[in-house]
Amino acid sequence: MLLRNGTLLSIWIPPGELRDRRKLPRKSMVLVRMRTMIKNRIRATFCKYNLKVDEVSDLRD
Numbered sequence: 001m002l003l004r005n006g007t008l009l010s011i012w013i014p015p016g017e018l019r020d021r022r023k024l025p026r027k028s029m030v031l032v033r034m035r036t037m038i039k040n041r042i043r044a045t046f047c048k049y050n051l052k053v054d055e056v057s058d059l060r061d
Contacts, residue, residue: 002008014022039058046053
């Protein structure tokens with residue numbers, strides 16, 4: 001009915017190249033978030049069992 005009345009809004013779909021350029025930073029943010037989550041879980045496990053790791057700089061507070 002909207003199409004017949006001419007009141008149907010048109011949408012803009014970005015071209016494939018632009019969608020690909022947008023997807024790369026999003027994927028990077030997801031991977032960084034996952035890396036942080038895993039590091040936090042490892043750190044929490046070490047704290048739970050009172051383990052100290054001095055050789056790895058990423059796990060020190």
